[in-house]
Amino acid sequence: MRVLITTVPACGHFFPMVALSWALRSSGHQVMVAGPRSIAKEARTAGLPSTAVGTVSPREMWAASADPTGRDNHAIAEFGISVAERTADDVLSLGEAWRPDVVVSEPMELTGPMVAALHGIPLVTHRWGLQLPEELQTALTDAVHSRLAALHHHHGLFDETPSEHVVVENCPPSLRRSESDEAVPMRYVPYCGAGIMPAWLLDGSTAPRICVSMGSLPLEAGIEGLRVTVDALAELPVEVVVAGAGSRDSSLGELPANARAGGWIPHDQLLPTCDAVVHHGGAGSSMAALDHGLPQLVLPQLGDQFANADQLVQRGVAEKLDLHERSADRTCRAVRTLLAEPSYRHRAHEVRNEIATMPAPTEVATVVERIVARNTTGDAPVGVATTTEAAD
Template sequence: MRVLMMSTPVPTHFAPLVPLAWGLRAAGAEVLVTAQPDVMPMVRTAGLVGAPVGEKLDGDKHLLSFLTEGRRPLECFTRFPPEEMGFYGRVWMDQARTNIHAYLELARQWQPQLIVADQVEYASLLIGGVLGIPVIHHRWGVDPISDLALHEARTELADLAEELGLDGLPTPAQTLDPCPPSLQLPTTSPGTPIRHIPFNGYGEPPAWRTRTHPRRVVVTLGTRTLQLNGVPHVRRVLKACAQVPDTEIIATVTSQYWEELGPMPSHVRLVPPTPLHLFIDTCDAMVHHSGSSTMLTAATAGLPQLALPQWSDQFALGEQLQKSGAGLTLDDTTRQDDPTLIHNSVQQLLDQPRFRTAAEKLGQEITTMPTPAETAEHLLHKL
């Protein structure tokens, strides 16, 4: 079977699909990934075959233009109420409109029998409708967006669907959900469980895997946090975490920002972005930006987490994590800018066993979910 995988032009939107792509290939399928050029480096990193379509979006550059006076997204963007989260699908509706004909040309040439796409890739639904083949959507994790956005897309893209000879925007044949059911929002439509398998890029076990202190915390706030005026925020977080006694801090930071961050205490180790699964087993807690893949990677390892969301679905993720008992979230500027509160939050995660107990329970729940390999077999033979 030929499977066309599609992604909106954000590499982290494609990352959750990578283990399923491997499973499909192992089950005998031909897999071709198509997306705008933004995603192609990750496609190559994953050892997959990619066909770029359209122009690079460079979403971070676009976002940066909306930020003022060196402020980060949390300081500039309005936090939408739950019923308005469909707004975050609009940019991907525009991208679908821009690229649909190029995608259709590629699909007609390659003739896939199945399409798998991320949760807001709407061109995939149009192509599936035109070619008469099923389309599977794959969520990123905690999902306050896709149901509402799909409802809006049916109106927004109605004219394009009609132009393509369709009665309307088709519905996904199935939605795969890597979020543990107990963590997912109760308002999100049920999906088909698929186990999160961490994919954080390639590398080798780092030389610093061996711990130098009784406890270790990893701080991984994502490259986008730094790019979007986040250096002062990251500096503040690292120095607050450094105040936790008897604890080594591992901070994944692109090397271009090390000098700007300034000197750090000796027990704060700045390291280049390193696949988390190569060292997460040596850690006791994680501090992160509330990104889906990062959170699920920590959950898979049974680690307590502190979430510092900046925008979009990150707030809902942090709230669900805190409700589960497996972590804490600081979700506004005032609290994120308070070093004492950050320090105390990390201290709680390390000192109070209830967080570790809840985190391990979440990790055990993830192990009960079907693997991407099992899901691939189902899609190829039973769909």
């Protein structure tokens, strides 16, 4: 079976798909990741075959589509549209030459669904973790029907419906905004690239350790957010580890005595040693913190990050500070609250346990196999039991 994985040039969109890609490869299937050059490099690091499509710079694309407030869903949808316009020729040519049996695409990537529809093969939409806000999903749908209609027709696509469509749902049940009959639940497996564990990570520390990260995309606002947050936490008796993109950027300057630049440390190495996480509200950072049962302070910047922050606060696992609320005093108070009030950790552990009971990627790989068989023979059922049901 040939599986085509498609994604926009954003690591936070690609990384959640790595676990299922590994599971499919381990089952003996051919996997090909198609994405702009930055993604092709990340796929190679993850041990996955890849090919670069289009000429897309993540910085340029985000700068062209982002609005100053970060809350314009149509501006965020513009990012997906622009990527599709620059990559469609390459992705569709790959589909014609490689002939996949199924396409696995993330919600912002819009050319993978075109391949599925043109070749009459199933489409699997692989979500990132926390569900997209309805407003952003609507903006994407509107964009496909308006802006991309000409692109579809140019490539001979007049019916956008794939032969079969299912959704891989990473979001734990208590954080879902909606339920879908098409959704196949899958346990979130943290992955954020390769890294070598530094020796100091396992050293004993008498102070609570706080991870501060503004995600995988080094936006200028992210660097500013790192600096402000780290300076604020200098007032607390904590150890601060600045991680992720920008953590060793020269513009950060000299860090306070209680902070260190950790560089790119995989979540599954760093977070087990931490007591709380301060981050930008990206789905990957949010889900990794939940997977490790950690309280969170969310500082959203753009797109779905604001809605993610609201969801986490509503669930009782996080505090948030919007753009106009960020000060040293408020940041310190929020982190003190997360560390002192046990309810945040208790609820985070509840969500961690929810994630642990969801089906593993290996189970969902068998669902993908059934989808392809169903498309070929029409007689294979699709579905996956929960871990509890499988045990019964």
